[in-house]
Amino acid sequence: xxxxxxxxxxxxxxxxxxxxxxxxxxxxxxxxxxxxxxxxxxxxxxxxxxxxxxxxxxxxxxxxxxxxxxxxxxxxxxxxxxxxxxxxxxxxxxxxxxxxxxxxxxxxxxxxxxxxxxxxxx
Numbered sequence: 001x002x003x004x005x006x007x008x009x010x011x012x013x014x015x016x017x018x019x020x021x022x023x024x025x026x027x028x029x030x031x032x033x034x035x036x037x038x039x040x041x042x043x044x045x046x047x048x049x050x051x052x053x054x055x056x057x058x059x060x061x062x063x064x065x066x067x068x069x070x071x072x073x074x075x076x077x078x079x080x081x082x083x084x085x086x087x088x089x090x091x092x093x094x095x096x097x098x099x100x101x102x103x104x105x106x107x108x109x110x111x112x113x114x115x116x117x118x119x120x121x122x
Contacts, residue, residue: 027037
């Protein structure tokens with residue numbers, strides 16, 4: 001555990017501290033060139049962002065190309081699928097009307113009976 005975990009961690013921390021001290025000494029000693037170090041820092045900050053955006057751009061380009069290829073194939077199959085959906089829509093509408101029709105007839109008959117008896121009372 002000592003050689004595999006703690007020693008590499010301690011060496012990494014010591015290396016980072018030494019790097020920070022070296023950069024501070026080189027930058028601020030005898031009116032060091034702060035502008036150059038700022039430019040170097042900016043470059044190191046921008047490089048990962050540029051790489052991430054390059055990967056994102058490549059993925060986006062790949063997706064655009066795949067959509068282009070897919071749109072050349074899909075019109076035939078989408079029109080066929082749309083025809084089946086319209087056919088199913090007709091069947092579903094007829095089935096729901098057939099299911100609801102008896103309920104509406106019973107409600108109409110009950111409303112007529114209630115109206116008849118209300119007229120008889122008055």
